[in-house]
Amino acid sequence: MKGRLTKYKTKINAILLTAFASVCTLMVSLTHLWTAPIIEQQKQQDILNKLTEVLVANKFDNNPLEQCTYLHDADITGLDSPQIIYRATFDGKPYAIIYQTRTQQGYNGLIELMVAVDQSGKVQGVRTLSHQETPGLGDKIELAKSDWITSFDQKQVKDAKDSRWYVKKDGGDFDQFTGATITPRAIVNQLRTSIDTVNSKFDQIFAMENQCLPQVATSNEPGPEAQVGSH
């Protein structure tokens, strides 16, 4: 009799748990379905914001998000796997390559940067995307904390050993921070080598085929889609 009762109770509990699990899963799934397009839109917007920040506003007229390619080059991206690279054009002509690069040479963990270089090799802009450098010392690489990161604007890299592309302590042109040399040094060194590689492969990268079109078709760009609809 007692065994039967516990068996019955276990059954009830199992059914209850399943019911609760199903309802919870359903609610989470619904929220996911509802928010997924908005999240995707936010991500795209975030990338676009960062792209437009490193580019000079009136020098390009395409949406770089729709002009991308996957590049496998550890010298440029700092990663030994295909990484996305964006291309900005003006009137259909090449203007700049925007790429993300990373370095482990900082004081603490990975520093991720976004860089735009134009056809003549001039830096259009650099921004720090993420880092874990010491707050108050190494975090001056953020634009919000200091305008140090803009000191690269309009500079050119002559070759992989360009003597100006070092921090002042190493005999170059770029300031280090008081109390923090390792962070700026990591960034300057990474920029020097990656920009030099981009310069030597600029036309080659622009000749690569566009791999972003399918993404655009499903993306949230209301502009082009609306136009297509009206035609």
Next chain:
Amino acid sequence: MSTNETTTASEELEPSQNQTETPAVDWKNIINQGLWKNNPALVQLLGLCPLLAVTNTLTNALGLGIATLLVLVVSNLTVSLVKRWVTKEIRIPVFIMIIASFVTMVQLLMNAYTYGLYLSLGIFIPLIVTNCAIIGRAEAFASKHSPLEAAVDGLMMGLGFAAVLVLLGGAREILGQGTLFDGAHLLLGSWATDLKVQVFEFEQQFLLAILPPGAFIGMGFIIAAKNYFDNKQKLKAQANQSTAKVERVRITTVN
């Protein structure tokens, strides 16, 4: 957890005492418990991990405070609504499932509508699930009270928690960076960029306030302040009591 158990024990006593006098709900007690007497951050010391980790700016603190508050209210309400069907054996897994679902929903919503804040709070949004304050309230209060009481309790506990977060976040941001509401646009939209106040400026940031040890020290000061006020009140009450006794004695002698 030991603090949690003792507080729940004392709580169980108080409502039952009140119930013998008046069957009506003691709203004042619920409010007082959440905001002050049994504050999840200051007295129960629950949810310390997110509390200490994200209070480096006022915006972050406010963001996590609101997220926790939302989860607390909704999970308390739901737990109280379903308590009739939940058997004793499976109540903990069910509570955790409810809380985890709501946290995931809040996380998705924050990802969709406050993207920047979502990035800056990072892992601490999903970690709300592990905030003992929430499962603690579900188990100790919501599963024993009516939905309305549970929701109000969640609101008050959440407010109490958020208040400590905001206090600590504000203090650390002022001491560390000399600003208030830095990055408020991440939470409130672009109009809030103007909310940022530069309280004062200094060459070098006060690192101790920004780094985690600063959170511990700040937290210590807040708890100390609370204990100071509580003690003062206790002394006052004792003084009142003793004067009352004296009066009574005098009355009897007169008679």
